[in-house]
Amino acid sequence: MQAGAAIAASGLGKSFDEKVVLDGIDLTVPAGTVFALLGPNGAGKTTMVNIFVTLLAPDAGQVQIAGHDLVSDPEGVRSAIGVTGQFSAVDTLLTGEENLRLIADLRHLGRVQGRRRVGGLLERFELTDAADKPVSTYSGGMKRRLDLAMTLLGDPQLIFLDEPTTGLDPRSRRDMWDLIGELVSAGVTIFLTTQYLEEADRLADRIAVLDHGRLVAEGTPDELKRRVPGGHIGLHFVDPETTQSAAHVLGVEPRNAGSAMLELAGDGSPASLRALLDRLGDAGIDPDRLSIHDADLDDVFLALTGHHAADPEPQT
Amino acid sequence: MTSLAYTLTDSRTMLRRQLKHLLRYPSMTVLLVGMPVVFLLLFVFVFGGQLGAGLHDAYGAGRSSRDAYLNYVVPGILLMTVGVAANGTAILVAMDMTGGIVARFRTMSIARASVLAGHVLGSVIQALVGVVVVTVIALAIGFRPTGSPLDWLAAFATLALFANALAWLSTALGLAAGSVETASNTPMFLTLLPFLSSGFVTIASLPVGLRQFARYQPFTPVADTVRGLLFGATPSASTVIGAIAWSLGITLACYLWARRLYDRRPMT
Numbered sequence: 001m002q003a004g005a006a007i008a009a010s011g012l013g014k015s016f017d018e019k020v021v022l023d024g025i026d027l028t029v030p031a032g033t034v035f036a037l038l039g040p041n042g043a044g045k046t047t048m049v050n051i052f053v054t055l056l057a058p059d060a061g062q063v064q065i066a067g068h069d070l071v072s073d074p075e076g077v078r079s080a081i082g083v084t085g086q087f088s089a090v091d092t093l094l095t096g097e098e099n100l101r102l103i104a105d106l107r108h109l110g111r112v113q114g115r116r117r118v119g120g121l122l123e124r125f126e127l128t129d130a131a132d133k134p135v136s137t138y139s140g141g142m143k144r145r146l147d148l149a150m151t152l153l154g155d156p157q158l159i160f161l162d163e164p165t166t167g168l169d170p171r172s173r174r175d176m177w178d179l180i181g182e183l184v185s186a187g188v189t190i191f192l193t194t195q196y197l198e199e200a201d202r203l204a205d206r207i208a209v210l211d212h213g214r215l216v217a218e219g220t221p222d223e224l225k226r227r228v229p230g231g232h233i234g235l236h237f238v239d240p241e242t243t244q245s246a247a248h249v250l251g252v253e254p255r256n257a258g259s260a261m262l263e264l265a266g267d268g269s270p271a272s273l274r275a276l277l278d279r280l281g282d283a284g285i286d287p288d289r290l291s292i293h294d295a296d297l298d299d300v301f302l303a304l305t306g307h308h309a310a311d312p313e314p315q316t
Numbered sequence: 317m318t319s320l321a322y323t324l325t326d327s328r329t330m331l332r333r334q335l336k337h338l339l340r341y342p343s344m345t346v347l348l349v350g351m352p353v354v355f356l357l358l359f360v361f362v363f364g365g366q367l368g369a370g371l372h373d374a375y376g377a378g379r380s381s382r383d384a385y386l387n388y389v390v391p392g393i394l395l396m397t398v399g400v401a402a403n404g405t406a407i408l409v410a411m412d413m414t415g416g417i418v419a420r421f422r423t424m425s426i427a428r429a430s431v432l433a434g435h436v437l438g439s440v441i442q443a444l445v446g447v448v449v450v451t452v453i454a455l456a457i458g459f460r461p462t463g464s465p466l467d468w469l470a471a472f473a474t475l476a477l478f479a480n481a482l483a484w485l486s487t488a489l490g491l492a493a494g495s496v497e498t499a500s501n502t503p504m505f506l507t508l509l510p511f512l513s514s515g516f517v518t519i520a521s522l523p524v525g526l527r528q529f530a531r532y533q534p535f536t537p538v539a540d541t542v543r544g545l546l547f548g549a550t551p552s553a554s555t556v557i558g559a560i561a562w563s564l565g566i567t568l569a570c571y572l573w574a575r576r577l578y579d580r581r582p583m584t
Binding site (some may be wrong): 053054078079081088089091092093094098105134154174 | 322325329332333337340341415416417419420421422423424426441484564
């Protein structure tokens with residue numbers, strides 16, 4: 001067991017009835033880092049988080065959270081962690097401020113300090129205007145921000161974010177990423193689950209890929225990307241007709257009908273690009289624009305698991 | 317702070333949360349208090365004239381049989397008030413358990429019993445509000461108890477103790493239910509049991525089998541104790557002991573049951 005690890009799990013297993021959900025997970029998260037657990041729906045991500053945050057008991061294995069044994073010292077674990085899940089852990093019958101005050105009271109912050117911290121968090125999370133409104137009237141993004149603010153009230157060393165941006169619109173998602181970025185620079189350890197590759201790539205120091213209850217890969221985003229050969233080249237044309245002719249010349253299919261773009265496998269080396277452009281030039285076609293893509297995590301996922309990250313897991 | 321002090325502080329915080337819920341969404345309370353009031357009026361003004369025949373001597377010499385029945389039935393209605401409030405608690409607990417906030421509480425280092433204690437104390441307060449409202453209305457339509465203020469206080473304490481027992485019972489039922497629909501059905505017997513006790517008619521008037529059941533079920537000693545106190549007729553020691561023993565016994569058993577359900581209830 002590594003010293004200074006925020007999470008250290010070995011041989012972690014969990015089954016519901018006959019179905020194995022987690023199968024011998026070994027995982028170490030160093031303190032002060034962001035760890036992303038990546039996997040499609042049903043891979044076992046939420047089960048793993050629920051075990052780590054003491055909501056579920058593991059069937060097998062050893063887990064230490066912030067130096068506390070999960071089974072013998074759950075109270076120690078609870079005093080070190082904060083949790084924000086994909087389903088808002090807020091009291092929808094109370095106002096935003098009352099929710100924060102409730103948590104401040106349960107953290108025994110005291111009247112003066114509690115009031116100050118609540119006011120500060122409302123401001124930081126842009127909820128001051130809505131502080132006196134019932135949470136049932138909040139938008140999804142506001143609920144998620146309140147949820148995270150409630151989590152931060154306890155000054156946790158380790159924060160679990162279970163799909164923190166699932167169901168949010170693009171703007172709320174970017175806001176959430178900025179907030180998570182601020183937490184990281186404040187030195188908090190974050191364990192994040194997500195099905196969005198962009199999110200893991202952007203936020204995490206290390207990524208583990210979970211599929212059918214097993215970790216199929218672990219490493220930095222760059223290490224994972226390196227495990228997949230090549231990327232692809234994007235050719236953009238002025239109109240769908242030109243795209244069709246180019247597709248015919250190159251012997252590929254546009255990704256969808258009516259698209260003005262073609263994707264070709266390739267690593268973007270000058271020789272391969274020159275050859276490509278020559279073939280199009282011989283046919284009298286000029287691409288409008290050209291882009292080169294490194295392998296992204298979706299490619300990684302496909303290579304590691306045989307299916308796309310966004311696809312539901314195949315029926316077994 | 318000691319762990320007991322934490323439990324008390326956290327329970328008070330949870331009670332505050334519960335009272336905010338009850339004040340902000342008063343329709344449940346209105347319903348739970350309104351139902352026994354309707355039954356009080358129904359039993360007194362519709363059935364009272366008939367049911368009160370033969371009660372003149374004990375519950376109001378020189379009064380009409382309707383007024384005599386009013387004096388007799390109020391303790392029964394008060395028990396119904398407490399039972400109906402408990403019924404509502406099971407629904408509130410089941411609703412709360414499906415929400416994300418309780419999942420958050422479970423991951424926090426707070427006294428485990430405090431979430432349940434908040435519900436139980438909120439339920440007791442709600443039941444006692446009902447008891448006061450029903451009593452005031454009963455007095456307004458002619459309820460004339462003869463007990464001393466101390467007797468009144470003792471009667472109120474008996475009801476509070478019993479309300480606490482039923483609140484733990486309904487909290488456990490709400491936890492065990494698994495769905496809000498189930499939680500609204502399973503505690504229905506709490507509304508029914510006062511009818512099968514000495515609350516509405518004398519036990520002597522019941523057929524033999526039912527009489528045996530009524531004599532030994534918890535609502536009867538509580539009804540007899542409250543009625544005895546309110547009418548200055550000191551209830552027998554066995555009746556008082558029965559009322560207290562049932563209340564404490566149900567409280568203890570259901571507290572342990574509820575704790576076990578809360579601790580092991582898996583997150584889905």
